[in-house]
Amino acid sequence: MKLDIGRRHFLKVAGIGGALLASGLWKNSVIAAGDDFVFLQISDTHWGFSNPQINPDFAGTLKEEIASINTLKSPPDFIMFSGDLTHVTDDDQERRKRLTEFRKVIAELKIKDVRLMPGEHDASLDEGEAYKELLGPEMHYVFDHKGVHFIVLDNVSDPRTVLGEAQLEWLAADLKKLDKAAPIVVFTHRPLFDLVPGWEWYTRDGSEALKLLMPYENVVALYGHIHQEHHHMTGHIAHHACKGSMYPLPAPGSVPVKAPVPWDPAAPYRGLGFRTLDAHVKPVKYDLTEYSVNGEVMK
Amino acid sequence: MRLKRRAVFAVRLAAIVLVVIFIGSFSVAQEKQVIKVTAKKFEYSPSTITVKKGVPVVLEFTSLDRLHGFDCPGLGIRSDINPGKTNTVEFTPQKAGTFEFHCDNFCGTGHDKMRGTIVVTE
Ligand SMILES: [Cu+2]
Ligand SMILES: [Fe+2]
Numbered sequence: 301m302k303l304d305i306g307r308r309h310f311l312k313v314a315g316i317g318g319a320l321l322a323s324g325l326w327k328n329s330v331i332a333a334g335d336d337f338v339f340l341q342i343s344d345t346h347w348g349f350s351n352p353q354i355n356p357d358f359a360g361t362l363k364e365e366i367a368s369i370n371t372l373k374s375p376p377d378f379i380m381f382s383g384d385l386t387h388v389t390d391d392d393q394e395r396r397k398r399l400t401e402f403r404k405v406i407a408e409l410k411i412k413d414v415r416l417m418p419g420e421h422d423a424s425l426d427e428g429e430a431y432k433e434l435l436g437p438e439m440h441y442v443f444d445h446k447g448v449h450f451i452v453l454d455n456v457s458d459p460r461t462v463l464g465e466a467q468l469e470w471l472a473a474d475l476k477k478l479d480k481a482a483p484i485v486v487f488t489h490r491p492l493f494d495l496v497p498g499w500e501w502y503t504r505d506g507s508e509a510l511k512l513l514m515p516y517e518n519v520v521a522l523y524g525h526i527h528q529e530h531h532h533m534t535g536h537i538a539h540h541a542c543k544g545s546m547y548p549l550p551a552p553g554s555v556p557v558k559a560p561v562p563w564d565p566a567a568p569y570r571g572l573g574f575r576t577l578d579a580h581v582k583p584v585k586y587d588l589t590e591y592s593v594n595g596e597v598m599k
Numbered sequence: 600m601r602l603k604r605r606a607v608f609a610v611r612l613a614a615i616v617l618v619v620i621f622i623g624s625f626s627v628a629q630e631k632q633v634i635k636v637t638a639k640k641f642e643y644s645p646s647t648i649t650v651k652k653g654v655p656v657v658l659e660f661t662s663l664d665r666l667h668g669f670d671c672p673g674l675g676i677r678s679d680i681n682p683g684k685t686n687t688v689e690f691t692p693q694k695a696g697t698f699e700f701h702c703d704n705f706c707g708t709g710h711d712k713m714r715g716t717i718v719v720t721e
Contacts, residue, residue: 388707390640424705425705425706425707460668461704498670501717
């Protein structure tokens with residue numbers, strides 16, 4: 301199965317950093333196929349965070365988003381929470397409590413196909429022990445959905461900010477089974493490329509994973525961690541960061557020391573939200589739609 | 600016979616070379632600035648490290664609790680800091696100035712505030 305047309309098409313869209321995607325202009329060129337589907341990415345919910353200067357609605361923001369997702373006009377097939385489900389705590393018991401509460405809160409989602417992955421706040425301090433116990437057992441895994449191969453990588457449970465040898469070998473073995481034209485979506489918490497290494501907005505051995513992915517023609521990488529929308533290309537691979545759901549972070553490298561952006565009473569929930577991706581398999585293409593916390597489409 | 604003499608010569612030569620290397624390294628070691636740095640949640644001690652430009656530096660890191668990191672992009676040096684062992688970083692500062700460093704292995708609630716500076720004097 302060759303999807304050359306699809307790839308060129310996708311490149312054109314991905315290359316302009318999602319601006320066109322958000323505008324809706326591309327829609328005329330879409331060749332509808334029966335297998336198209338929608339999935340949703342939500343990230344960095346940081347359950348347990350409690351600084352009212354940064355987010356006075358720290359206990360309500362996620363619930364509001366869930367209500368918005370539950371009333372979406374075209375509901376997604378599945379939802380992916382791309383890490384930092386909970387906010388860091390140095391107390392192992394408190395971490396368990398937050399992970400358990402998070403699970404309870406998201407049980408309100410009407411869509412039951414919900415997929416999770418850890419961020420460093422969930423899993424770095426105990427190398428994923430509590431996460432695996434309460435939300436796991438897997439922290440890296442693959443699944444297929446309507447012709448798209450999804451690969452979830454874990455670049456957080458090893459506190460050295462790496463994927464590690466074993467996971468890279470596992471990735472290589474998984475990729476080997478695929479056609480070079482297979483549609484692949486990679487989920488990571490941190491970016492695989494060097495966005496701002498000094499802020500740990502990178503993966504120390506991320507280039508190894510990208511090297512393995514490079515021969516595949518239809519790869520898109522989705523991540524969180526940076527709490528803002530961001531689009532970047534490494535070769536033909538498009539990387540899209542999702543907004544956070546608790547507090548925004550400054551633009552990459554824009555300030556000397558990275559710190560949460562304080563709440564603006566004039567623009568509550570600014571910079572927070574989730575996104576949906578309209579997956580087209582023939583040709584391979586993903587249309588991104590960004591939503592605010594209350595479910596408005598962001599223009 | 601000739602072979603034996605050659606062997607003896609070779610051994611003597613090797614011994615002389617070793618002695619020269621040993622003395623050489625000893626005098627270099629004398630000049631090195633060796634600084635012990637401890638890391639714990641969420642600070643380095645000392646957090647300001649002062650060294651001289653042009654003189655080799657050895658930073659000897661130990662962690663008092665968990666895994667930490669040391670990343671000083673301005674000087675192009677980094678290391679993990681593991682508990683229960685010493686991680687060393689060797690470098691020779693080529694320019695005077697103040698260089699920030701920070702922990703780059705996520706270590707907990709105060710991770711983002713775990714930082715320090717290296718001051719290189721003329
Ligand atoms: Cu993160
Ligand atoms: Fe986060």
